[in-house]
Every structure is written in structure tokens, then in C-alpha cells.
Amino acid sequence: MEPIQIERVQEKLDSFVNRDVYIHIETTNGAYASHFDKSSYNVGAYVRNASIAFNQAKIVGDGHSYRVGLKMDKGWIYAEGLTDWTMHNGNQLLMAGHDREGRLMVALQISETPFDY
Amino acid sequence: MESHVVVIFPHPDDESFGTAGTIAKFREEGVPVTYLCGTLGEMGRNMGKPTFANRETLPQIRKQELIDACNVLDIDLHMLGYRDKTMEYEDRQEVAQHIKQYIEDIKPSLVITHYPGYAVHPDHNAMGAAAIEAIRMIDEAERPTVWTHAIANNRVDVLGEPDVTFDVLPWFDKKMEAVLAHASQAGGMLERFKSYEGPSADEKKAAQKRLGREQYYIWDFNKA
Numbered sequence: 001m002e003p004i005q006i007e008r009v010q011e012k013l014d015s016f017v018n019r020d021v022y023i024h025i026e027t028t029n030g031a032y033a034s035h036f037d038k039s040s041y042n043v044g045a046y047v048r049n050a051s052i053a054f055n056q057a058k059i060v061g062d063g064h065s066y067r068v069g070l071k072m073d074k075g076w077i078y079a080e081g082l083t084d085w086t087m088h089n090g091n092q093l094l095m096a097g098h099d100r101e102g103r104l105m106v107a108l109q110i111s112e113t114p115f116d117y
Numbered sequence: 118m119e120s121h122v123v124v125i126f127p128h129p130d131d132e133s134f135g136t137a138g139t140i141a142k143f144r145e146e147g148v149p150v151t152y153l154c155g156t157l158g159e160m161g162r163n164m165g166k167p168t169f170a171n172r173e174t175l176p177q178i179r180k181q182e183l184i185d186a187c188n189v190l191d192i193d194l195h196m197l198g199y200r201d202k203t204m205e206y207e208d209r210q211e212v213a214q215h216i217k218q219y220i221e222d223i224k225p226s227l228v229i230t231h232y233p234g235y236a237v238h239p240d241h242n243a244m245g246a247a248a249i250e251a252i253r254m255i256d257e258a259e260r261p262t263v264w265t266h267a268i269a270n271n272r273v274d275v276l277g278e279p280d281v282t283f284d285v286l287p288w289f290d291k292k293m294e295a296v297l298a299h300a301s302q303a304g305g306m307l308e309r310f311k312s313y314e315g316p317s318a319d320e321k322k323a324a325q326k327r328l329g330r331e332q333y334y335i336w337d338f339n340k341a
Contacts, residue, residue, distance in 0.1 A: 001171050024172070030162050031202070031238040035270065036309070046160070046202070088173045096171065101305055103162040107172050115173065117200070 001084035001096060004066050006059055009085050012093045013057035013068070016110050024048045024109035025079060049114045052077070068095060068108055079108035119148045123225040123261070124192075125216060125248040127155035127204050127240035129183035130299040132190070134306065135266050136229055137292035138285020139331045140190050145288070150192040153219055154183060155244050158302070160201040166304035178301055186298035189291070195219060205243035212243075213250035220251055225261045228252060232265035232334055235272050253338060264333035279332035286329050293324065 028044035054070035054077070061067060061082075069078040081097035088094050092111035096104050109115065122143050124132055132140065132152050140150050157176040164170040170178050180196070187194040197215065199207060220228070231245030245265060252260055264281055273279075285292060296303050310323040 001168065026160075026172075028160075028162060031240075035237045035268075084168075086171060088171065092173065094171055094173060098164065098168060101308070102164055102166050102168040103305060104164055104172065105162075109172065116176070 001086040001094065003064075004059070004061070004082060004085050004095070006061060006066065009059050009066075009068075009093075009095065010057075012087070013059060013070075013110070016054070016093070016112070017057055018053060018055055019112060020051060020053055022049045022111050022114045023052050023077065024107065024111075024115050025077065027079070027081075027106040029105065030103070049117070065097065066095075070110075077108075079106055081106045082108060118146060119143060119226045121223055121225040122148055122150045122227045122229065123153060123220065123223055124150065125153045125155075125228060125230040125244060127199070127238075127244040128158040128161075128201065129154060129156075129179045129186070130158065130296070130302045131231075131241070132192075133186050133292065133295040133299060134328065136331055137186075137190060137295040138288045138328075139229070139283050140192060141288035141291040141295075142283065142285070144191050150190070151219075151223055151225070152187060152192050152194050153197055153216065154194065155197045155199045155204055155240065156201040157183070157196065158201050161302060163302045163305040165301045166308070170301050175301065179299070182299045182301060186295045189295045189298050202240060204240040204247075207243070207247075209243070209247055209250060212247035213254065216248050216251035217254055220255065220261070224259075227264065228261045229264045229266065229333065232267035232272070232276070235267040235269040235276065237268045241268070249336060257338070260338070263336035263338075265336050266331075266333055276334060280335040281333040283331045284329065285331050286325065289325060289329060292328060293321070296324075296328070 026046040033040045033042045056071040059068045066082045067080045082095045083097045085095045094109045097106040158179045159176045230248040231241040233246035310327045314323045
């Protein structure tokens with residue numbers, strides 16, 4: 001992956017508007033968070049291959065860390081803390097936020113074909 | 118002497134961090150070892166350091182790392198095809214039946230798995246529980262011995278001292294070679310060990326301190 005270039009990611013987001021797409025969204029601080037640090041909590045959420053459509057998409061950020069919001073007919077999807085992006089297999093938009101050790105903290109991925117189970 | 122050892126863990130790298138020294142010792146004695154690996158660690162957070170994997174490329178990368186590590190350790194490998202972080206949501210009995218087929222086929226004298234409830238990661242706990250359930254279903258006379266690996270910080274307080282302790286320093290280079298085969302995962306973990314010892318710490322010494330001993334509790338099928 002490479003650091004997010006806001007214009008290029010916005011362009012890719014726009015290409016998915018009003019199409020039936022599959023979404024992968026996750027956030028996690030790892031299964032060992034409270035094992036290594038008693039004061040921290042294990043939290044995470046994960047959705048893979050939910051089928052959705054959005055009519056508006058926007059990426060916002062400060063040049064390092066970005067937020068992406070997708071507006072649907074009846075709701076919203078957003079992810080915060082995204083730092084890197086890539087196109088996987090040419091047509092799957094992958095966005096992720098990594099910590100300073102390079103560990104994934106959050107991911108938002110959009111594709112017209114399902115992600116491999 | 119053992120006739121065949123089967124190791125049952127959910128993730129590529131559990132075998133290397135947790136039991137590679139024990140495995141190397143058995144292989145040196147000529148004992149066949151088979152690893153039943155539950156998932157491909159698809160949901161790992163470590164993407165290499167610097168990052169070279171992403172969520173979609175990680176499964177194939179970890180699959181190759183697993184194959185490489187098993188070649189380093191000279192052991193057979195079966196990948197069971199579950200998905201990382203979902204083991205505890207699978208039907209326990211189904212997973213146990215799946216594992217039982219391998220056990221009945223291989224007929225090991227010893228099985229190594231995680232200590233359910235004391236193995237920290239939900240996949241560890243779920244797979245350990247399924248493995249123990251699989252072996253419980255086997256006739257007592259045919260049952261292999263089961264060694265369970267506990268990780269929880271409170272393990273000694275609650276469970277007492279482990280029944281089996283291996284000083285694996287004689288096989289430590291082999292263990293590190295297996296650990297390092299998991300290139301996408303090893304960097305983050307070794308760095309963590311080093312951070313515990315302070316900035317001037319030697320990476321190998323720090324790793325020896327954390328990985329130089331492998332301990333197990335012998336499972337008692339008569340308890341509860």
C-alpha cells in the first residue's frame with residue numbers, strides 16, 4: 001500500500017457511486033491488547049462482503065490521516081484513521097490505517113466483486 | 118519415545134513461537150510431527166515491518182510462510198481451512214469431528230494444543246477446546262497423551278506450575294529460523310520482546326528470554 005493521495009482515492013470512490021458493491025470494514029487493536037497491557041481493552045468490529053450501495057462518498061483528512069464516509073439511502077458507513085491505499089487486482093479499493101509499527105488498526109475496502117472468503 | 122506427535126493450533130506462527138523447540142527436539146529423535154493449522158491468520162494486524170502485505174494479500178503470504186516454517190522444522194502440514202478470528206463461532210462439535218478424523222488417521226502418541234480458557238486469543242481457546250473434545254471422543258485405550266500450552270498471565274497462579282518444561286536453548290537457532298520464516302509476523306513480535314529489555318537489548322537474548330522455555334500442562338481427561 002502507499003500513502004493516501006486524496007484526489008486519486010476520491011476519484012476511485014466516485015467510480016463506485018450508485019453501484020452494488022461489497023464492503024469490508026474492520027477495526028481492531030488486537031486479541032492481545034489487554035494481555036500485554038492490563039489497562040487496555042480488546043475491541044474490534046468486522047464486516048466482510050456486506051452488499052450495499054451508496055449515493056455519495058467523500059474522503060476528508062489532514063494530509064496524513066483520513067476519514068471516508070459513504071452515504072446510503074438509509075444510513076451511513078464511515079471509517080477513521082485511514083493512512084494508506086492500493087488497488088487490489090485492479091478493481092478492489094483497499095484503504096487501511098496503520099500504527100507506527102505498521103500494524104493495521106482500521107480498514108475500509110470497496111469492490112464490485114466479493115472479497116475472497 | 119513418542120511414535121508420532123500432532124500439533125494443533127489455529128494460526129501460522131503459533132507452532133513456531135509456541136513449540137518449535139519441542140518440535141525440533143522430537144524431529145532430532147526421529148519422531149514424525151504433523152501440524153494441523155486451523156486458519157491462515159487472515160486477520161493478522163502485522164503486515165510486515167516495513168509493511169509489505171495488506172488485508173487481501175496477507176492470507177497467501179502467511180500460507181507460504183507457514184509452508185516455509187514447516188519445511189524448516191521438517192514436519193507435515195495440514196491446513197484445516199477455517200478463518201482467523203472466527204474459530205469460537207464455529208460449531209465446536211463439527212470442528213472436533215474434523216480434528217478427530219486426522220487423529221484417527223495419524224494415531225499419534227502425543228497431541229500438543231492450547232489450554233482452553235488460558236490461551237488468551239479466542240481462536241487458541243476455541244481450537245484447544247475442540248482438539249480436547251476430539252480426543253475425548255476417542256476410546257480411552259486409544260487416546261494419545263495431550264499437552265496443553267497456556268499463555269495467560271495468571272496461568273501459574275491458577276493452574277500451578279506446568280507439568281512439562283523444556284529448555285529449548287539447544288534448538289534455539291532452529292526455533293528462530295522457524296519464527297523468522299513468518300516474516301510478516303515475526304518483526305513485530307521480536308521488536309516487542311526487545312522493547313521489554315530496554316533500548317540496548319540484544320535481539321537474540323531478548324528472544325531467548327521470552328521463547329527459550331516451552332511448557333505444557335498434561336491434560337487430565339478424568340477431571341470435570
